[in-house]
Amino acid sequence: MSKVFVLAPDSFKESMTAKEACEAMEKGIRRVFKEAKIISIPMADGGEGTVDALVDATKGQRLFVDVAGPIPTEKVRAYYGLLGDKKTAVIEMAKANGLELLSPNRRNPLVTSTYGTGELIQAALDQQVDKIIIGIGGSATNDGGAGMASALGVRFFDQTGQELPLGGGYLKQLAHIDVTQLDPRLKEVEIIVACDVNNPLIGEKGASHVFGPQKGGSAEMISVLEDSLSHYGTLIEKELGVSVINEAGAGAAGGLGAGLLAFTSAKLKSGIDIVTEQVQLAKYISEADYVLTGEGGMDFQTKFGKTPYGVAKIAQQYQKPVFACAGYIGQDVDVLYEEGITAIFGILSAAENLEAALLKGSSNLERTCENIARMLQVN
Numbered sequence: 001m002s003k004v005f006v007l008a009p010d011s012f013k014e015s016m017t018a019k020e021a022c023e024a025m026e027k028g029i030r031r032v033f034k035e036a037k038i039i040s041i042p043m044a045d046g047g048e049g050t051v052d053a054l055v056d057a058t059k060g061q062r063l064f065v066d067v068a069g070p071i072p073t074e075k076v077r078a079y080y081g082l083l084g085d086k087k088t089a090v091i092e093m094a095k096a097n098g099l100e101l102l103s104p105n106r107r108n109p110l111v112t113s114t115y116g117t118g119e120l121i122q123a124a125l126d127q128q129v130d131k132i133i134i135g136i137g138g139s140a141t142n143d144g145g146a147g148m149a150s151a152l153g154v155r156f157f158d159q160t161g162q163e164l165p166l167g168g169g170y171l172k173q174l175a176h177i178d179v180t181q182l183d184p185r186l187k188e189v190e191i192i193v194a195c196d197v198n199n200p201l202i203g204e205k206g207a208s209h210v211f212g213p214q215k216g217g218s219a220e221m222i223s224v225l226e227d228s229l230s231h232y233g234t235l236i237e238k239e240l241g242v243s244v245i246n247e248a249g250a251g252a253a254g255g256l257g258a259g260l261l262a263f264t265s266a267k268l269k270s271g272i273d274i275v276t277e278q279v280q281l282a283k284y285i286s287e288a289d290y291v292l293t294g295e296g297g298m299d300f301q302t303k304f305g306k307t308p309y310g311v312a313k314i315a316q317q318y319q320k321p322v323f324a325c326a327g328y329i330g331q332d333v334d335v336l337y338e339e340g341i342t343a344i345f346g347i348l349s350a351a352e353n354l355e356a357a358l359l360k361g362s363s364n365l366e367r368t369c370e371n372i373a374r375m376l377q378v379n
Contacts, residue, residue: 003289004289006039006281006285006288008042008293009292010045010053011296013295015358017049018049025365025366033377045196046137046195046270047194050135051080053275053279054081054275055083058084064077068151069097070112071111072166078116082127086127088129089124090133090135091134091135092134093137093256096114107216110168114141114147115151122183133274134192134193142207143168143254143256144228144258144259145258146164147167154182155178156174168225169225174231177235191267193257194270194271195249195270199252200247201257201258202245208254211251233250236258244258272306272309276314288320294326297326297330299331299332308326316339316340326346329346345368347368348364349367
C-alpha cells in the first residue's frame with residue numbers, strides 16, 4: 001500500500017514561496033517513494049504569503065487593484081485573493097500599506113495611512129463575498145485604522161467641522177466621528193482578522209511605543225502618536241460605545257486592529273488557526289502516514305503561532321510523525337519536540353553566505369526531503 005505524505009510548509013522568505021517549497025519537497029520524496037500519494041498544502045500563518053497560500057490551496061484567484069499606498073497620495077498595485085468557494089476573500093494589508101513599500105528614508109508614521117487597506121476591503125465587498133479574512137502584519141502605519149475606515153465611508157472631523165487629513169499624527173485634533181455613510185455591506189459579511197500579537201492600542205506595550213520606531217518614528221513622533229491614539233480610542237468609546245483601548249490585539253498594525261473592531265464586525269484570531277481551518281488541514285493530516293513542514297528559520301519563537309508549530313499541533317492530535325525543514329535553526333529549538341515535531345532538519349549543504357544559500361533553497365530542500373524519505377524507507 002502506497003504511503004501518504006502531507007506537505008504543509010510556509011514560505012522560505014526571500015528563497016521560496018510555500019508553493020515552491022511544496023514542489024521541492026515532492027521532488028525529493030518521489031525519488032524514493034515513486035508511488036506515494038502526496039498532498040501539497042502551501043501554508044502561511046496570517047502574515048506575508050497568506051493570500052498566496054490560501055488562493056493556491058483552494059484553487060482560487062488573485063484580483064489586482066490600484067489603491068492608495070502607505071503615502072496615501074501615491075498609488076500602488078496590490079492584489080487580494082478570492083478563494084475557490086467564490087464566497088471568501090483574503091487580504092494582506094501589507095500589500096497596500098506595508099512597511100516594505102517604503103524605503104527607510106520615507107517612513108513617517110505621522111502621515112502613513114491604511115486608506116488603501118480600506119479600498120481592498122471595498123473591492124472584496126464588490127465581489128459579494130460572505131467572509132473576508134484580513135492579515136494585518138507588516139504595516140507602515142500608525143493611524144488606528146482611521147484611513148481604512150475613511151475608505152469605507154467614515155468621516156473624521158475636527159472642532160471646526162473640517163475633515164481631518166489622513167495619517168495618525170492628526171488624530172489628536174479629532175472632535176467627531178460620523179459613521180452614517182459607513183458601507184452597509186460590512187454588516188452582511190463575516191470579517192476575521194489574522195492577528196498574532198496581543199498588544200493593546202496605547203501604553204508601553206501599545207502600537208506607538210512597540211512598533212512605531214521600526215516604522216520611522218522618532219521619540220518625538222512616538223509621543224505625538226501615543227497622544228493621538230489615546231484621544232482616538234477615547235472618542236470611539238464615547239461616540240460609538242465600543243471599547244478598544246485595552247483590547248488585546250487592538251494595537252496590531254499601528255492600531256488597525258482597533259479600527260477594525262470599532263467600525264466592522266471583525267473578530268481577531270490566530271493567523272495559523274485561520275489558515276489551517278480554511279485549507280482543512282486536519283482532514284488531510286488525519287489520513288496521512290507522514291507530515292512535512294518547514295520555513296526559512298526555526299527557533300524557540302516558532303512555538304508562538306508559526307506555521308510549523310500549528311501543523312505539528314494538529315498532527316499531534318492524530319499521532320502522526322512530523323518532519324520540519326529549515327534554512328536556519330536557532331536557539332532552544334528543542335522545545336518544539338514537545339509540541340508534536342518529530343525531527344528538525346537544516347537544509348544547508350555547506351557553509352556559505354546568505355545570498356548563495358537563498359538561491360539554492362529549492363535544491364537544498366529537495367535533497368533534504370529525499371534524505372528524509374530514504375530514512376523512512378529503511379524504517
